[in-house]
Amino acid sequence: xxxxxxxxxxxxxxxxxxxxxxxxxxxxxxxxxxxxxxxxxxxxxxxxxxxxxxxxxxxxxxxxxxxxxxxxxxxxxxxxxxxxxxxxxxxxxxxxxxxxxxxxxxxxxxxxxxxxxxxxxxxxxxxxxxxxxxxxxxxxxxxxxxxxxxxxxxxxxxxxxxxxxxxxxxxxxxxxxxxxxxxxxxxxxxxxxxxxxxxxxxxxxxxxxxxxxxxxxxxxxxxxxxxxxxxxxxxxxxxxxxxxxxxxxxxxxxxxxxxxxxxxxxxxxxxxxxxxxxxxxxxxxxxxxxxxxxxxxxxxxxxxxxxxxxxxxxxxxxxxxxxxxxxxxxxxxxxxxxxxxxxxxxxxxxxxxxxxxxxxxxxxxxxxxxxxxxxxxxxxxxxxxxxxxxxxxxxxxxxxxxxxxxxxxxxxxxx
Numbered sequence: 578x579x580x581x582x583x584x585x586x587x588x589x590x591x592x593x594x595x596x597x598x599x600x601x602x603x604x605x606x607x608x609x610x611x612x613x614x615x616x617x618x619x620x621x622x623x624x625x626x627x628x629x630x631x632x633x634x635x636x637x638x639x640x641x642x643x644x645x646x647x648x649x650x651x652x653x654x655x656x657x658x659x660x661x662x663x664x665x666x667x668x669x670x671x672x673x674x675x676x677x678x679x680x681x682x683x684x685x686x687x688x689x690x691x692x693x694x695x696x697x698x699x700x701x702x703x704x705x706x707x708x709x710x711x712x713x714x715x716x717x718x719x720x721x722x723x724x725x726x727x728x729x730x731x732x733x734x735x736x737x738x739x740x741x742x743x744x745x746x747x748x749x750x751x752x753x754x755x756x757x758x759x760x761x762x763x764x765x766x767x768x769x770x771x772x773x774x775x776x777x778x779x780x781x782x783x784x785x786x787x788x789x790x791x792x793x794x795x796x797x798x799x800x801x802x803x804x805x806x807x808x809x810x811x812x813x814x815x816x817x818x819x820x821x822x823x824x825x826x827x828x829x830x831x832x833x834x835x836x837x838x839x840x841x842x843x844x845x846x847x848x849x850x851x852x853x854x855x856x857x858x859x860x861x862x863x864x865x866x867x868x869x870x871x872x873x874x875x876x877x878x879x880x881x882x883x884x885x886x887x888x889x890x891x892x893x894x895x896x897x898x899x900x901x902x903x904x905x906x907x908x909x910x911x912x913x914x915x916x917x918x919x920x921x922x923x924x925x926x927x928x929x930x931x932x933x934x935x936x937x938x939x940x941x942x943x944x945x946x947x948x949x950x951x952x953x954x955x956x957x958x959x960x961x962x963x964x965x966x967x968x969x970x971x972x973x974x975x976x977x978x979x980x981x982x983x984x985x986x987x988x989x990x991x992x
Contacts, residue, residue: 579757579767585772588693588718591750595716596690598747600667604743605661606941607710611656613741614706614734616654624733630922632726635732641887645700645727649707655706658957662710665955668975669716684987688978690716692774695766696721696959698707699780699912702730705949707957709738709752715977718751720773722766724780732756767792777972779960782887788820800937800963801887802832802915802944805903809921810843816942817848817920818855818936821893823974824918824944828861832961833916833948838895839956840905842868845897849873860890885911901926905933912936914963916945937963937970 595603614621625647632642674686694717698704705721712719724732730866731754739749755766767776771791778788782801789796806824808817824835840848849872863869864879876895883894884907898904901919908917918929918940927941938948940963948971950958955973961966968976 579755579762580763581755581769582772584720584755584807585693585752585891588659588753589772591636591748592690592716592718593694595713595718595751597715600669602745602747603714603716604663606747607659610709610738610741610743611659611704613737614652614656614659617733617737618649621652621730621733622647622649628697628700628727629703634744635728636885636944637700637725638830638890640891641700641726643828643830645702645730647702651703654951655703658707658712658951658988661951662714662955662957662974665714666973667714669980673980674909680989681987682989685983685985687983688975688980690980692717693745693772694719694724694734694793694959694977695769695773695776695910696720697763697766697776697778697780697784698802699724699784701779702734704779705734705754706738706745707730707734708959710957710972711950711955711959711972711977713751714973715740717977718753720753720755720766722755722763728758745839750829754774757966764791767794768887770794777960785955796967797960797962797976798964800832800913801913801963802834802911803836803885803887804833804916804918805837805896805904805908805912806835806918806920806945807841807908808841808844808848808902809919809930811905811922811923811926812841812843812844812848812920813922814844814847814851817891818852820918820920820942820944821852821937822855822859823894825856825861826891827944827946831946832887833887835918835943836886836888836892836894837911838893838897839898839907840869841904842897842899844906845869845872849895857891859891862895865892865895866897869895887913896905901929902933905930908934908936915961916940916948918943918945937961939963 671688735754743749776794778785857933864877865876911956914936917936950971
């Protein structure tokens with residue numbers, strides 16, 4: 578059984594070294610890691626192929642298979658993500674606030690690393706590189722616990738990244754992977770509070786709930802993505818079809834894909850036939866309410882359960898609404914506070930939606946697929962936070978820091 582305490586001790590020791598590195602040294606480490614991914618792409622792809630064969634054999638959902646699959650292009654994207662992270666401003670050491678008190682004390686609020694970050698995630702091997710890059714950039718050691726479905730891929734990526742660090746004279750224990758698939762090991766990891774400063778779950782609703790309920794380590798909760806697009810009465814129909822098709826089908830197995838469509842009753846007859854025609858080549862199953870079925874009689878009946886589901890599949894639920902307020906209320910009931918969108922040419926309706934919708938990311942006339950650290954200019958993300966404390970939305974380098982106060986005096990005592 579994995580010795581988690583030993584891993585924790587090694588991570589704490591690596592953290593101490595990381596926090597003495599200057600920004601240039603961390604940049605060189607990230608660039609070396611990016612080069613190593615490309616140089617070892619063939620080995621990584623071979624191990625990923627083993628995971629893919631197991632996934633097919635085990636009947637994994639096609640959307641989840643897409644999450645698991647690596648290609649030469651995706652490995653290039655992983656490397657480019659590390660390079661982008663390397664090129665971002667270094668948040669560590671940033672002076673957030675300065676003040677001098679009447680007694681002469683000089684107080685500075687300074688941004689510092691979180692320390693040791695733990696991460697539990699499912700079948701997305703690209704997350705392995707993203708998590709490493711963002712943690713290393715910000716002086717944090719990281720312990721990863723990936724899903725068993727991606728075991729071979731994750732092990733190969735971690736081996737390559739650790740090798741790159743070692744060549745740069747940096748402790749490879751800045752990155753560690755728990756390869757044990759025993760569920761009890763995962764539960765024990767959630768209680769490693771003595772060594773791990775923060776725990777980030779990334780994956781299914783079931784995984785996230787398990788971590789939130791069982792962890793004794795502070796958790797940054799990332800959410801599932803039951804993302805909505807609301808097509809207002811004043812929408813450009815062609816634009817709406819384009820946005821919906823992209824948000825639903827560009828990649829179905831990701832948390833920022835559109836799962837539910839809200840259509841204003843006044844535009845349904847103009848929108849729905851065009852949308853059905855555009856989605857047909859992808860064989861998207863449409864599940865709609867009575868008013869949707871009046872326009873699309875072959876549509877499957879939608880249930881209340883459909884409106885609350887993250888499908889991660891070629892399925893789209895559709896509900897008719899008669900106002901922006903009704904759309905916002907529906908999202909408030911069924912949404913996961915991830916990413917929501919309105920398509921409209923009516924600025925007042927857009928403002929009402931943007932201000933009234935409670936989500937980490939709210940869009941006007943753009944696909945929800947942009948909720949991504951890479952697209953936001955962070956190079957990568959360690960997750961999409963749907964909570965409200967500490968971090969919200971795509972979490973980049975700044976979200977992996979905290980702060981401390983540095984107080985300088987010349988002998989002051991408190992009377």
